[in-house]
Amino acid sequence: MRRTLRPSMMELMDRATINAVEDHAPRGLDRTAGALLLVQSDAPGEARVAEIAVVEAACVAAGASEVVLTDDPAEGEMFVEARRMAFPAIEARGALLLEDVGAAVPLLPDLLAAVAGIAALHDVEIPTVAHAGDGNTHPIIVYDPADPASERRARAAFDDILQAAIALGGTITGEHGVGRTKKSALPDQLGEDVMALTRRIKDALDPAGILNPGAVL
Structure with missing residues (x-):
């Protein structure tokens, strides 16, 4: 599907996020849903109708419990606003x-x-x-x-x-x-050979070690 379609938005909220939003600023979302997938198309005219029809069919085929379609800007904005509310809603729950x-x-x-x-x-x-x-x-x-x-x-x-x-x-x-927070996991992703090569490049460009010291390399 991704070879032929380019939705302008495809955002996901899992159940924990849905419930955080509903606790913070209720939008009437289904608290029991496993996740909410928000898809938007900005294709022109009939192409938009066709694109959304393909998305709908894919969601149904994947076992979606409910698929809601709308071309009403206000209704669509309601779902987009729920997604925007995710971070403020989660921030209200703690650090x-x-x-x-x-x-x-x-x-x-x-x-x-x-x-x-x-x-x-x-x-x-x-x-x-x-x-x-x-x-x-x-x-x-x-x-x-x-x-x-x-x-x-x-x-x-x-x-x-x-x-x-x-x-x-x-x-x-x-x-x-990566920065400082994730640097301990970087060798696990890249491998020691790539890390060694990266260190050689860093040493060549920054022999005095004054460029962003301690962040990753």
Whole structure:
């Protein structure tokens, strides 16, 4: 389908995110849904109708419990606003550790399942939103900054999510880079040979070690 269609938006909210939004600013979303996939087309005229028909058929074929179509701008904006509300709603629940791991689009269900399992294992809340069209996900780990045990569990969950993405052949960062927070997982993704080559390039360009010291290399 992705070879012929280019939706202008394809965003995903998992159940934990749906419930966070409904707790914060109710929109009438189905709290029992496994996830909500929001797809928008900006194709002209009949091409838009055809594009949405293909998306609808794909959702039905994949087992969607409900598919809602609308060409009403106000109704469409209601769903888009629910997605925009995700981060403020989750921020209201506590301190956050934000991920931006990615996996191949067909493996998104596996990545979401892995995140849910990690949340249960470490007894932390991890709502996930995703730019589902390119496989880029944002698991958002919620913890109590006043509780050292809560923060330890959150950081352990953070590390496990990185490893889950790597295990699926994905990436530890889809949008925001590695920096200091994720640098310990970078060798697991790239391999020691690539890390060694990268260090040689860094040393050649920065023999004095003054360019962004300590961030990754």
